[in-house]
Amino acid sequence: MAIRLDDRAPDFEARFSAFLTTKREVSADVDAAVADIIADVRARGDAALHDWTGKLDRFDSRARGLRVSEAEIDAAVAAVKPEVMEALKLARDRIESHHARQKPGNDRYTDAIGVELGSIWTAIEAVGLYVPGGTASYPSSVLMNAVPAKVAGVDRLVMVVPTPGGEVNSLVLAAARLAGVDEVYRIGGAQAVAALAYGTETIRPVAKIVGPGNAYVAAAKRRVFGTVGIDMIAGPSEVLVIADRDNDPDWIAADLLAQAEHDKAAQSILITDDVALADAVEKAVERQLAALPRGGIASDSWRDYGAVILVESLDGAIPLSDRIAPEHLELAVADPEAMLGRIRNAGAIFIGHHTPEAVGDYVGGSNHVLPTARSARFSSGLGVLDFMKRTSLLKVPPMALRQIGPAAIALAEVEGLGGHARSVSIRLN
Amino acid sequence: MAIRLDDRAPDFEARFSAFLTTKREVSADVDAAVADIIADVRARGDAALHDWTGKLDRFDSRARGLRVSEAEIDAAVAAVKPEVMEALKLARDRIESHHARQKPGNDRYTDAIGVELGSIWTAIEAVGLYVPGGTASYPSSVLMNAVPAKVAGVDRLVMVVPTPGGEVNSLVLAAARLAGVDEVYRIGGAQAVAALAYGTETIRPVAKIVGPGNAYVAAAKRRVFGTVGIDMIAGPSEVLVIADRDNDPDWIAADLLAQAEHDKAAQSILITDDVALADAVEKAVERQLAALPRGGIASDSWRDYGAVILVESLDGAIPLSDRIAPEHLELAVADPEAMLGRIRNAGAIFIGHHTPEAVGDYVGGSNHVLPTARSARFSSGLGVLDFMKRTSLLKVPPMALRQIGPAAIALAEVEGLGGHARSVSIRLN
Numbered sequence: 069m070a071i072r073l074d075d076r077a078p079d080f081e082a083r084f085s086a087f088l089t090t091k092r093e094v095s096a097d098v099d100a101a102v103a104d105i106i107a108d109v110r111a112r113g114d115a116a117l118h119d120w121t122g123k124l125d126r127f128d129s130r131a132r133g134l135r136v137s138e139a140e141i142d143a144a145v146a147a148v149k150p151e152v153m154e155a156l157k158l159a160r161d162r163i164e165s166h167h168a169r170q171k172p173g174n175d176r177y178t179d180a181i182g183v184e185l186g187s188i189w190t191a192i193e194a195v196g197l198y199v200p201g202g203t204a205s206y207p208s209s210v211l212m213n214a215v216p217a218k219v220a221g222v223d224r225l226v227m228v229v230p231t232p233g234g235e236v237n238s239l240v241l242a243a244a245r246l247a248g249v250d251e252v253y254r255i256g257g258a259q260a261v262a263a264l265a266y267g268t269e270t271i272r273p274v275a276k277i278v279g280p281g282n283a284y285v286a287a288a289k290r291r292v293f294g295t296v297g298i299d300m301i302a303g304p305s306e307v308l309v310i311a312d313r314d315n316d317p318d319w320i321a322a323d324l325l326a327q328a329e330h331d332k333a334a335q336s337i338l339i340t341d342d343v344a345l346a347d348a349v350e351k352a353v354e355r356q357l358a359a360l361p362r363g364g365i366a367s368d369s370w371r372d373y374g375a376v377i378l379v380e381s382l383d384g385a386i387p388l389s390d391r392i393a394p395e396h397l398e399l400a401v402a403d404p405e406a407m408l409g410r411i412r413n414a415g416a417i418f419i420g421h422h423t424p425e426a427v428g429d430y431v432g433g434s435n436h437v438l439p440t441a442r443s444a445r446f447s448s449g450l451g452v453l454d455f456m457k458r459t460s461l462l463k464v465p466p467m468a469l470r471q472i473g474p475a476a477i478a479l480a481e482v483e484g485l486g487g488h489a490r491s492v493s494i495r496l497n
Numbered sequence: 498m499a500i501r502l503d504d505r506a507p508d509f510e511a512r513f514s515a516f517l518t519t520k521r522e523v524s525a526d527v528d529a530a531v532a533d534i535i536a537d538v539r540a541r542g543d544a545a546l547h548d549w550t551g552k553l554d555r556f557d558s559r560a561r562g563l564r565v566s567e568a569e570i571d572a573a574v575a576a577v578k579p580e581v582m583e584a585l586k587l588a589r590d591r592i593e594s595h596h597a598r599q600k601p602g603n604d605r606y607t608d609a610i611g612v613e614l615g616s617i618w619t620a621i622e623a624v625g626l627y628v629p630g631g632t633a634s635y636p637s638s639v640l641m642n643a644v645p646a647k648v649a650g651v652d653r654l655v656m657v658v659p660t661p662g663g664e665v666n667s668l669v670l671a672a673a674r675l676a677g678v679d680e681v682y683r684i685g686g687a688q689a690v691a692a693l694a695y696g697t698e699t700i701r702p703v704a705k706i707v708g709p710g711n712a713y714v715a716a717a718k719r720r721v722f723g724t725v726g727i728d729m730i731a732g733p734s735e736v737l738v739i740a741d742r743d744n745d746p747d748w749i750a751a752d753l754l755a756q757a758e759h760d761k762a763a764q765s766i767l768i769t770d771d772v773a774l775a776d777a778v779e780k781a782v783e784r785q786l787a788a789l790p791r792g793g794i795a796s797d798s799w800r801d802y803g804a805v806i807l808v809e810s811l812d813g814a815i816p817l818s819d820r821i822a823p824e825h826l827e828l829a830v831a832d833p834e835a836m837l838g839r840i841r842n843a844g845a846i847f848i849g850h851h852t853p854e855a856v857g858d859y860v861g862g863s864n865h866v867l868p869t870a871r872s873a874r875f876s877s878g879l880g881v882l883d884f885m886k887r888t889s890l891l892k893v894p895p896m897a898l899r900q901i902g903p904a905a906i907a908l909a910e911v912e913g914l915g916g917h918a919r920s921v922s923i924r925l926n
Contacts, residue, residue, distance in 0.1 A: 152911050155904035162901070166614055169606075175598055184848070185595055185862055190841050192875050206912050239911055275874040294730070297875030301723070322920040329916035361915040408890070412619050419613070419892035422924055426917040427893055430905040433614055434889040445704040446621050446726030448887040458877040460863040461837070463848035464856055472591070475584035476859040482581050482668060483635050486790040487758035488855040491751040495851055 069350070070336075070374025075384050084377075088391060088442070092304050092333040092373055095283055102258040102287040109262035114269045120259040125201075127234030129254060134270050136236065136252040144241035153242065156207060159431045160246045163215045166433035170452040171219065176461065182468045186461035191221030192297070194272070195455060196264035197249065198279035198289075199240055201230035201256050207243035208429060212436050213279050213450065214247035220455035225249050226274055228264060230256020256281075261288035265296045278454070280437075299454060303441040304333035307425055308394035310385045311349075312401045313342035319421065320345075321352035323398060326426045328369035329362040335373040337392065339385045346376050386410050393444040396425045415444045469495060498779070499765075499803025504813050513806075517820060517871070521733050521762040521802055524712055531687040531716040538691035543698045549688040554630075556663030558683060563699050565665065565681040573670035582671065585636060588860045589675045592644045595862035599881035600648065605890065611897045615890035620650030621726070623701070624884060625693035626678065627708035627718075628669055630659035630685050636672035637858060641865050642708050642879065643676035649884035654678050655703055657693060659685020685710075690717035694725045707883070709866075728883060732870040733762035736854055737823035737843075739814045740778075741830045742771035748850065749774075750781035752827060755855045757798035758791040764802040766821065768814045775805045815839050822873040825854045844873045898924060 073083055108116040114134065121129040145153070176186035197213050199205060210227070217225050227244050229237070231254040244252055253271060255263060261281075267273035276297035277289060289298045307327035311320055324336035340346050353370060357363045379385050382401060389397060393413035401407060404419045411417065415438030418425050429436045437450035464472070473492045480488035502512055537545040543563065550558040574582070605615035624646050628639055639656070646654050656673050658666070660683045673681055682700060684692060690710075696702035705726035706718060718727045736756040740749055753765035769775050782799060786792045808814050811830060818826060822842035830836060833848045840846065844867030847854050858865045866879035893901070902921045909917035 152907055155907040158901065158904045159908065162608075165608070169604055170616065172601075177598075179591075179594070179862070183861065187599065187880075193841065208908055208912065294870070294872070297872070319920075319923055322916070322923045326914070326916040326920040329914060356919070360919070361913070366916060404892075411888075412622065413886075414888050416889040416891065419890060420894075422895045422898045423891055423893040424920040424924065426909060426914075426920045427898065427902060427905050428891045429917060430908045431901045432612065432891045432893065433608070434891050438889075439886075441723070443723070443726070444886065444888070446886060449889055451616075451887065453882070457842075457868075457873065457875060458880065459840075459843050459873070460845040460867075460878055461848060462845065462852055462857045462861040462863050463833075464852040464861065465849075466851045469851045469856065472587065472860045473856065475587045476856050478581055478584040479588065479637055479859045480855060483637065484790070485755070485758060485855075487751070487755040487795060488858060490785070490789070491748075491755040491853040491855045494748055494751045495853065 070370050070376055072346070072376045072378070074378040075388070076380050084388065087375060090373070092335060092441070095286070098283050099287050102284055102291060105258040106262040106288060106291060109259050109268065110266050117255055117259055117263055117268060120257065121255055124257055125230050125232050127231070132234060132254065134253050134255060136241065136254055140236060141241045141245050141252065144236060144238035145245055147238040148242045152239070155431070156211065156243055156246055159208065160211050160215060162431055162433035163211055163435070164219060167216045167219045167435070167452050172453065172456065181471050182465050183472070184461070184463035188459045188461060189456045190459065191223070191456050192275050193222070194224040194226065194274040195222045196274040196277040197225060197227045198260065198277060198281050198285055199227055199229040200281055201232050201237070205229065205237045205240050207239040208436065209280065210240055210243035211247050214244065214249050216435065216450060216452050217455045218248045220452045222455050224251070224274070226251045226253070226264065226271070228253045228255050228260040230254070230260070258284045258288035261285060261292060265292035276455070278450070299450065300439060300443065300447060302437070304335065305330045306335040306337070306394055306440060307396040307398065308337045308339065308389055308392055309398040309400055310382065310389060310407070311338060311340045311345060312382060313345050314402060315345060315400050315421070317345060317348035317352045318356070320349045320400060321356050323424050324349070324353060324370070324374065325356055325360060325366050326424065327396070328366035328374065329360060332365055332368040333373065334369045336370060337375045337377065337394070339377045339379055339388060341379050341382050343378055346378055350376060389414070393442045395438045395440045395444065398423070398425055413445045415439045415449050499799050499805055501775070501805045501807070503807040505809050513817065516804060519802070521764060521870070524715070527712050528716050531713055531720060534687040535691040535717060535720055538688050538697065539695050546684055546688055546692055546697060549686065550684055553686055554659050554661050556660070561663060561683065563682050563684060565670065565683055569665060570670045570674050570681065573665060573667035574674055576667040577671045581668070584860070585640065585672055585675055588637065589640050589644060591860055591862035592640055592864070593648060596645045596648045596864070596881050601882065601885065610900050611894050612901070613890070613892035617888045617890060618885045619888065620652070620885050621704050622651070623653040623655065623703040624651045625703040625706040626654060626656045627689065627706060627710050627714055628656055628658040629710055630661050630666070634658065634666045634669050636668040637865065638709065639669055639672035640676050643673065643678050645864065645879060645881050646884045647677045649881045651884050653680070653703070655680045655682070655693065655700070657682045657684050657689040659683070659689070687713045687717035690714060690721060694721035705884070707879070728879065729868060729872065729876060731866070733764065734759045735764040735766070735823055735869060736825040736827065737766045737768065737818055737821055738827040738829055739811065739818060739836070740767060740769045740774060741811060742774050743831060744774060744829050744850070746774060746777035746781045747785070749778045749829060750785050752853050753778070753782060753799070753803065754785055754789060754795050755853065756825070757795035757803065758789060761794055761797040762802065763798045765799060766804045766806065766823070768806045768808055768817060770808050770811050772807060775807055779805060818843070822871045824867045824869045824873065827852070827854060842874045844868045844878050
């Protein structure tokens with residue numbers, strides 16, 4: 069049973085603050101092991117990859133080859149049921165057309181005194197995409213990471229995916245094909261991250277690494293950051309549903325459980341002004357849990373981290389939501405548009421009764437890689453900009469340098485940087 | 498004397514690769530000390546700040562108060578010479594008008610099947626700006642960090658600056674006033690980063706921390722990352738000048754030294770196709786070094802990390818430049834525009850003979866916080882987007898859910914997420 073809070077209770081602020089700061093993740097301390105693996109891959113390249121893969125994924129990658137061949141990908145595509153392939157294509161197309169709108173425009177202009185300025189966007193040349201193996205291996209995540217990279221114009225998109233026991237995941241390979249991934253390697257863990265960052269005989273290095281992974285992968289990404297770029301380190305997923313009385317409790321319960329089934333550390337929160345709805349949703353959750361294939365996981369998540377927050381008025385839901393800064397926010401209220409403009413911190417907002425968060429996980433078109441653990445206060449979901457970078461341009465004609473140069477010299481001098489001053493003044497004399 | 502490379506030499510690739518991977522920074526291992534300071538500030542709040550400030554900055558912040566008062570800032574502004582104040586205002590205005598063009602537009606639209614999608618940008622509510630004390634305390638950096646935050650719409654911009662011996666830096670306070678900083682605290686080091694991230698009795702926490710700092714500050718930022726956002730961790734500065742024969746060697750030498758004077762670990766590189774220019778620049782560097790106030794630092798930097806690279810043709814300069822991915826790139830060539838379109842990796846490009854990098858440090862209008870150490874391959878200079886975040890919107894009407902819902906259900910089922918499938922199917926029955 070989830071906790072219940074009520075904003076009319078005198079201890080509400082204390083309980084809500086404690087709820088906000090509850091840690092949902094215990095990150096294993098694997099940093100020393102990861103450092104060793106990375107050093108080994110840097111020193112021994114492919115040989116190290118083969119050895120770690122044999123040890124951790126239990127198959128002979130020397131015999132199979134590190135790279136997944138085009139023929140293997142062809143076979144994987146053929147193994148996927150046609151209706152699933154169609155669903156993947158629909159998802160791919162919708163993600164592509166939405167993300168195409170995120171492509172930034174260059175800006176170049178001349179200001180009033182004749183100085184030319186500009187911002188020029190270019191794609192990152194090579195990007196690595198980490199895809200987890202086993203049960204956390206989701207073809208939808210391949211699309212969500214790979215399609216924006218290709219929309220951005222990344223030349224070389226390199227996927228790594230561990231294949232425990234040598235078993236490839238057909239769905240993941242099919243999604244990679246659909247998304248335009250250029251190279252696929254059957255490696256995982258910290259060794260795969262090291263190979264992407266530093267390169268080996270077989271794998272050329274990339275400039276940025278994205279994609280989810282376990283504690284080893286996260287620690288390896290933190291370690292190689294600087295040598296390459298990395299995306300955010302995602303925590304357990306979460307949903308906040310703001311609902312008024314006019315809701316089907318079964319629908320709300322289904323949405324809370326869709327989140328809870330991800331992971332024992334996932335979090336589902338309902339905020340409502342209607343105690344009858346709160347009660348009914350809680351009952352519906354218990355009822356649905358019994359029928360859910362991943363009911364055990366969902367039940368643990370709901371018990372340990374779930375919450376039902378009663379508010380006197382739905383107006384009071386908005387500041388609470390902004391403090392939670394949910395990864396996913398569902399507005400199941402009569403006038404969601406009125407509420408929308410007042411919300412500041414959320415990864416993605418799902419509007420109205422027919423937009424369950426799960427549709428956004430697959431085929432809505434928006435990205436499902438979103439900021440977790442309150443980081444929507446300061447960061448955004450994955451998008452095209454994550455695969456591009458901006459170069460600024462400056463061109464000062466002689467007349468304009470005469471105009472602004474003296475100010476540059478004055479500031480350089482008070483900052484004690486005589487060489488800076490001189491590199492301007494030498495052009496004015 | 499800087500090293501000299503020549504792309505016609507048989508060992509060029511080996512020497513250039515070695516040059517690229519030269520480490521210019523030895524980061525002190527201060528992580529354990531930083532962890533202790535952060536834990537102390539979290540546990541004891543203001544009391545810990547006072548104790549660490551007394552110990553490390555050697556003045557009594559209990560007596561002075563943590564916050565720098567408006568009266569102190571008024572006094573600082575009054576202490577700055579009028580011509581310097583005017584130069585700061587010119588810089589502020591030019592930075593502001595350039596960055597105003599970076600503000601992203603919201604996008605909301607309905608697609609062909611009636612699904613509404615959107616990307617909504619909002620400013621981060623509260624941002625902390627770290628400003629180093631002592632000799633690395635630059636008013637220009639205050640403007641470069643603070644102005645884009647205010648252009649983005651950050652409500653609460655909180656500056657921290659250590660004041661060794663209790664001495665405030667008038668220029669830094671004046672720049673803070675001009676840039677619209679909302680609160681200033683006289684604290685620094687890991688203790689200031691901890692206060693910004695977790696809050697104390699006096700200082701409310703922020704959601705993101707930006708600005709340069711020493712090894713303690715960098716380690717503290719890495720540690721609080723996740724609780725708050727952070728900007729990139731900047732390394733030593735660098736410039737690459739691509740020059741043809743038609744250049745005044747004194748101008749080029751001045752630009753190389755303007756970079757070298759920053760720091761012994763700074764790096765200045767010249768690529769040219771003209772051996773006579775290369776020789777003349779090297780001589781001019783030696784000559785100018787003697788007259789430079791920071792000649793000792795510049796000389797060490799030039800000797801240890803400087804480079805002159807001769808290329809057979811300037812066409813060959815472009816791929817080398819992209820591999821270097823310089824923070825600052827000057828194009829001192831006859832036709833810079835032709836070269837411009839072929840460059841992919843650079844933080845900022847300074848075009849033509851009258852655009853020394855130093856003018857961009859102060860009054861060009863573009864930002865001087867730029868990616869160092871080859872990170873322009875995957876990241877951008879500081880800008881308005883660093884102070885904003887994007888929320889995605891999705892609104893699926895019932896008819897559209899009927900159209901795309903079955904694909905979501907199919908994908909949820911192959912991913913083993915029955916709860917996801919159910920939260921869609923329950924709305925279709």
